[in-house]
Amino acid sequence: MRAMAALLLTAVNTLAWGPTGHMMVAAIAWRQMRPEVRREAARLLQRNPDYATWTDGVPPWDRGAVAFILASNWPDAMKRDHNYDNSEGQHPRLGARSGQNIGYADLLQHRYWHFYNTPFSADGTRTRRPDAVNALTQIELFTRGIRGSADDSVRSYDLVWLIHLVGDVHQPLHATERFDAQDPDGDEGGNRVHLCSAAQMKRGNLAKCRAELHALWDDAPGANRGVAAARRKAAKLGPPDAALASDGDPRHWVDESFRAARQWAYAPPVGIGDGPFVLTPQYRRNARAIARARLALAGARLANLLNQNLRVSR
DSSP: OOHHHHHHHHSSSSSSOOHHHHHHHHHHHHHHOOOOHHHHHHHHTTTTHHHHHHTTTTGGHHHHHHHHHHHHHHHGGGGGGGGSTTTTTSSOSSSTTTOOGGGGGGOOOGGGOOOOOOOEESSSSSOOOSSSHHHHHHHHHHHHHHSSOOOOOHHHHHHHHHHHHHTTTTTTTGGGEEOOSSSSOOTTTTTTEEEEOOHHHHTTTTTGGOOEHHHHHHTTOOOOHHHHHHHHHHOOOOOOOOHHTOOOOHHHHHHHHHHHHHITTOOTTOSSSSBBBBOOOHHHHHHHHHHHHHHHHHHHHHHHHHHHHHHOOO
16 A cells, blocks of 8 residues: 555656646645534545555644645556556446445446546547446545445545545546547547657657647646645635636536537647647647636635535534
């Protein structure tokens, strides 16, 4: 388990916001959570198997916040831990285990919990409906879990996943999948769409153009520099629109991300097919701006969700 905790600090190109983005969402939420909700979250996170590593060397007064921020990446670090099973891959083998809620006894990776792939086609190719078990079903399940009477192990597990999944569904490419003639089975949220530098394209060295559109959006918040840097970045984000931040319906969050993906992630110079495409400086600036706006909203909405639903033990 210690190896998995270390990955929380170093992992890049995960299948969601990169580590910095998830930590920024958590840092924003922590500041906006009520004191009693922060205390309950800090207590529950002590049940996580990596809590001791998260808080090693952290002063007692800051352990709750640091654990909360690092917990945001635990469901991604799981993907690199051999103790967790990925036999189901990216799509669930629908059954009792695919949408279960049994706490830390669950050793499945559940990679399909990280997204809700609203389909669209750029050229009339037939699309496929999202998997029946997905980010939305699990946000709803885990919200009930932290509100209910389950034991602390289950509520802790639910809390960790909620911190992560609320961030996930605000990443535009976690809310869509594009279908076209080159990708009749879908582009996996831009993971199949490749990018190229202008120099590589000029040299015709297309075989080295392996960067992925999805990863570019994952990393839009910036490179991982740890908890302190994520806190500083989060503090620099302006407050989101108050009316949008108060929207507590995860279905609306996904719909916003889907529309942002169509308008911005698949915007020119990204065309139909897998590319490779050479992105313009303006495209990259737009991606960073959209990412900052989505992160600010995700943090505020996560705080609202926990303030309204996390049952505080007496």
